[in-house]
Amino acid sequence: MFKIGEFARFNRTTVKALRHYDALGLLQPGEVDAFTGYRYYTAEQMPRLSRILAMRDLGFSLEEIRLVLDRDPDAAGWSDLLAYKHAEIRAHLSAEQDRLARIEALMKRQERGGISVSQDVVVKKVDPVQVASIRAIIPDYGEQQPLWDEIFSWMERNHVKMAPPLTAVFFDIGYKDSQVDVEVACPIASTAPGAGRVVVRMLPGATEMATVVHTGPYESMPSTYAALMHWIEDNRYAIVGPNRELYWKTPGESADASEFVTEIQIPIVKREQTSTR
16 A cells, blocks of 8 residues: 555655545545544556546546546447547637637737727627617717607506616617617516507627727717727627617716716627628
């Protein structure tokens, strides 16, 4: 038998690791001295430890290793395990390569005197949400309030509860000085039949949405939009739908425009994934 230190040294691992494997039930000592508590291991335990170390080197978690050792898979089972780990590592590499590309794009942007807000762009999945909405052509971007008033009146009449944030969807391609095509949408926790211009529908989600949070007056949002558009271009994404603005803190909640909080969202896909390039 070998003392724990000897067994660790012979197998090029650490005493701490062996104690951890013991605690997890992965590799328990062949014998524990009842008086001293010293752990002793046998030569017959070396193959099991080798299997643990080899699987750790391949990227398997200790929980995965425990399940494998408990089940003792056959050759077909091992093939399935290796295929699973192969796919997992490839997905991880792809994600890391994408992250590396975003960092490199940001570094280049900073070298060119880029806008620091691009550091705060987050790509996330957005789920569909039930909304009460009105789509209309308005004179300019600041003329949304009459549409909101219609929705709020409908909600009050029908005892419908709101679930923030208020959302505006802009369907025009690019900025417009007038005749803005917009849908104002209020997420709702309960429902009722639409009436007049108010429609109850599901606002679609998106698998990948480039998002950035703008703090401050709406008049200063163009620079935030510009930074987000540069980020999309630098990171080889394509825009695949209308942009949205989510109003987390509005003039109704603060008289100080510097405290307004607006989240800008633009649905995207990697450029090589689009059908038209």
